[in-house]
Amino acid sequence: MKLKKTLALGLVAAMAASFTACGSTAAESAADSTASGEAAAEAAADAPDGDGDPTTLTVAMECAYAPYNWTQSDDSNGAVAIRGSSDYAYGYDVMMAKKIADALGQNVQIVKLDWDSLIPAVMSGDVDCVIAGQSITAERAAQVDFSDPYYYASIITLTKKDSQYASAASVADLAGATATSQLGTIWYDNCLPQIPDANILPAQETAPSMLVALSSGACDIVVTDRPTGQAALVAYPDFTLLDFGGGDNDFQVSDEDINIGISMKKGNTALKDAINEVLATMTADDYNTMMDEAISVQPLSE
Template identity: 80%
Template sequence: MKLKNTAALALSAVLALGLTACGSAASPAVDPSVPDGDGDPTTLTVAMECAYAPYNWTQSDDANGAIQIRDSGDYAYGYDVIMAKKIGEALGQNVQIVKLDWDSLIPAVTSGDVDCVIAGQSITAERAAQVDFSDPYYYASIVTLVKKDSKYADAKSVADLDGATATSQLGTIWYDNCLPQIPNGNILAAQETAPAMLVALNSGACDVVVTDRPTAQAALVAYPDFTLLDFGGGENDFQVSQEDINIGISMKKGNTALCDAINKVLSGMTADDYNDLMDEAIAAQPLSE
């Protein structure tokens, strides 16, 4: 995820998933009361970066049930697309994926261009002041990536990263909240995307990247020279709040009908369901950026 922020939600919520490819089968019959945000109740229009594996990424074909991106010949897939398809199926809607950069996601919801954002967003108070959030559809713990031959490869705590050169993705709690906790850290400029931060680590531009566990697990497949450091979530770890690790679906303020409908889908899922679907996405992700 990007771990990005809002009110803490109990670690018992569930996830959702959504459904049919853009431009594939004929639109299903839709009840006019179906919750909507963008003026088209036949379609669940979902914004994401399509560049944040394993949550979402861009690929050239519809393998694994990927959905064609609006105004593009490319397709989107990943955990967020799986979730979007499940939600769309439950609501009797087709799913359309809109590819946007991170900073354009919330404006797209508030302007009514899309129904919702499913993009690994943390449910932070700052974000919740602009949009409404569903219950969490994933809980993402924070971990650290280093190269196997790094002098930090045996680090057991944040304190052991003393003096490390570090970076992470722009606009995330990894960059804004976690990196400043590294003692004497040399904090580089934030990277525009998750792939860019991984390239920075791989190239030797930095010693350390801080991210969430799914992103790190996906990175280990693409970059076998990386190793994952998990400091256990206690006093030796990065100090974050529940709102930093609860990942939700955002929609326009006041769209309670859509929020309630999504939460109903999520309530039928368990933590094991989330993890199984994330494992599915990690296995399907492209092995190169």
């Protein structure tokens, strides 16, 4: 996974060192710490909540997009109950939601919605935020505010090991392939049209249905992001993953296509700032470790 985020930890450390060099006293440091804690508490209190409970962070996701999020029947591995359901949600997005809620002193409530309903739920105030593997596109950013990226998702192609495209080394080598991907994603809208003479099938409603289409032979290839592809290899051992390595031979995508962010209602600066503070404490290794853990415990990997 290509993680490109420049974290703020170095700046924080430098600022702390400069305050020490200026001779701040222990009492002043304690006062600063108290003020910082009060500011964080105020941010948590000011952040609106989808169910009207200020102690709860309400988070929407598909619960059908492993390894980012999925549905399971129990609370194993720390899964969180889905609102209005006897099922639970887990995955990378749930792990991230719990980390953010812990920092805000809140509980997490997961709301299961289909992909096209996620942004409307934020805009209406039904949920506080969406953590669902959303790319930070200009179109979406015109409707909602986004946090800093919480993941960077490089683009890959999946095909079967015995496919004529299994040895493809570039997008050009996929010429003529019958292809599909998930509805409303940059994979379908931006990437598939770049394949020469592709036979592009209708988009699939969900990531699982996209994978079923490939497994059943309805298509030759699907285009998705690396975490989804890595998770698919566990569930479908007859799949192979093609990574064209970037550059001219790869799908041409912008940063907004692969930067994955957390969306919230326009103007909710308190929540946005609080989320960004949490993300600023995380490293590339933290992101990768969390994603590896999510892949290892997804239901189809057991």
